[in-house]
Amino acid sequence: MGKTGHPIIRILSLILGLFLLGAALSVPICPAAGSNSIAIGITVDAIVPASITDLVVTPGTLVGDIDLAWTTPGDDGWVTQLTGWPYTVKYDTRSVAELGGTTTSWWEQAAYTYTQGWAALAPGEWDDTHWLAGLSTGTIYYIAMRAKDDVGNEALNNNVASAMPKVEDETAPAAIIDLVAEPGAGYDRIDLSWTAPGDDGWLGMATKYIIKYATYNITVDNFDSVTDVKERNVTVSGGGSDSQTITGLASDTLYYFAIKTEDEVPNVSDISNIATAIIREDILESRQPAGIKGVLSADGKTMTIGWSGVSKNEDGTACGDLVGYNIYRASAVDGEYTLVDFVAKGESLVWTDPEDIKGRTFYYMVRAKDTAGNLSKISMVIDSSKDVNIIAVNSEQMSTRMVIPKEIKQILYKENNSYGDDVIIEVLRNREEESGRVIKSYSFLATKGQSGKEIKNFVFARPLARVALTYEVENGHVKRASSVPADRASEQLALFWFNGLEWLKLGGEVDEYFHLVSIKSKRIGKYMIKESLRASSFVIEGIQPDKIFTPNGDGWNDYFEIQYANPKDGSVNGKIYDLRGALVAGMEKGANEETLRWDGKDANGNPAPGGVYIYQIQVTGPENKVINGTVVVAR
CATH class of the missing domain: 2.60.40.10 (Immunoglobulins)
Known part of the structure; x- marks a missing residue:
């Protein structure tokens, strides 16, 4: 070999050097034909990554x-x-x-x-x-x-x-300084409201509220030892309005309230100001607001409610110390109603929910408030469904109710009725009647909005008002009816209505999931849930009056009405014939879903002569029956 070394060695040295400099071979190494030389292809990666200039x-x-x-x-x-x-x-x-x-x-x-x-x-x-x-x-x-x-x-x-790196959070939320307590929408609750502190002082969002309440004064020294407590997460940023309803409280008792706020560390705020309130049932209250109505916007996003002003107290005296009206809202008719706003006396009695409620149904009520902080009974409830129903509820058990749809609710407003006043439907429990096989008993009363006077013989135009009574389940059985299993309630519970003389069996629909028995009716009055076996096929369960009726327009026995049970949902119609077999008139739907009635007139609307007539009830569909009987018209 010469001084320069073997050509192959020199080539390999060159390749190694290029590789160390970042080169890459792109083709195999091979000698050219008939030559001692070697042809190679080399690609050098000399392009650097892009610079990171936006760190x-x-x-x-x-x-x-x-x-x-x-x-x-x-x-x-x-x-x-x-x-x-x-x-x-x-x-x-x-x-x-x-x-x-x-x-x-x-x-x-x-x-x-x-x-x-x-x-x-x-x-x-x-x-x-x-x-x-x-x-x-x-x-x-x-x-x-x-x-x-x-x-x-x-x-x-x-x-x-x-x-700078994340530092240890040593700043506690600010102390609440504007805590306010007021009697809530019910007989066992007090509404609290305050300005929310932040995570650090008034900045950001804190993590948790510790709300303490007691029947004695709460101080810095005893806050931790107070046993009655409500804790919940904070959902409002510092400076926003926040509220909480405390339930299960005793009436005629002064309660003290205080709040501390925690952040995520947790750093704990100082104690809030102390707020007090008392629930009084025996202090003179104003009448509850009447005439409640509402409008749901066409796009379903906005609900606006209105009501009539209150001018009288419960005892009929003038209400001179009214300060305004509390507005409450809940997500279920028997849910927890939260204070959402206040409309002062003298302002327009119209309120619009600031939230977009599209796709949700809310329930609203109003209570009048006086200078002493006394709140009226709850108004009737209005919902934000497409029907904007008016709902009369029992204040202690709000699932017991009467739902009044838009088709028949106009009679509730003084501009549409003959009573000269708005109408309130009150729902009162009759505990004294709840014994034996009677599980629940309620009275649905119509009263004038301002005076509170009862309206006799009040009826809706059509049997569309849904009356619903609730029952309880205990240990797998209906409470107060231990022989009725909860899953057999639809077979053994029925609604009854009192006509002034006797209780008439109506039947009704049983909802075993929500523990309700309901029926559509045009009548108010007394209703009860009673243990009673249901019919398995069509049967007449009651006739009112029994045989003789007097269709003279005096409001007493003006109609002949048949109440029936129709468990197989057959098609039912009724006709009236004279004793010669000639058709006199057809029967129409009565006071509720499963009734037929005759008003004592012929098919042309003329009074039928006094005498004996034959009624014929025909059932077709899953079962076929014809039932005949007689009725007497007395004039």
């Missing part, structure tokens, strides 16, 4: 952390995925100005290098999944990043971002 750093989630975020570079500029662990992170407590004045000089002199492996995302993606930990709090850190590809090409530039 953003912020305080992290944990104490001592700084979060990093940047746009991911590629292997060659902004193309091709970086592989391996391509990032080098440098940081220092000295700024660019302190380390030479340029980002390049800063990079060369930065004191700390972070070399933990962070895999790269696809080029161009925003990466905010990494952080530096264990840094000193209270110190500004300057941070930069560069990427290096798999052959060691490193980006040429970078920005330098700065931030």
